[in-house]
Amino acid sequence: MSRPFRCHCQSCTIRSLTGPAVVITVGVLFLLHQMHGGHFYFGNTWPVLLLVIGLIQLASALSSREGHVENVPTVGAPPTVPPENPPQAPLGGQGH
Numbered sequence: 001m002s003r004p005f006r007c008h009c010q011s012c013t014i015r016s017l018t019g020p021a022v023v024i025t026v027g028v029l030f031l032l033h034q035m036h037g038g039h040f041y042f043g044n045t046w047p048v049l050l051l052v053i054g055l056i057q058l059a060s061a062l063s064s065r066e067g068h069v070e071n072v073p074t075v076g077a078p079p080t081v082p083p084e085n086p087p088q089a090p091l092g093g094q095g096h
Helices: 010-015 018-035 047-062
Strands: none
């Protein structure tokens, strides 16, 4: 199986940090909730997640796309084409 294609431009590299940043942010928010509670209750701090995601998307949009390559299919077997007239099964129960 071939390896999936991945663009290495600055914009795509920054965008790929979204998942790890969200996981780290959730971990820090839950840690603050457990350690301090009160003002740092997760119900009060969850909008920080939206800010982190927005900042990453903004950084990605403002960064260079030099060298960006669209996701192109890998060279391999040609796509299969269905036959024009598929064989039909004989109809049963007609009393031949």
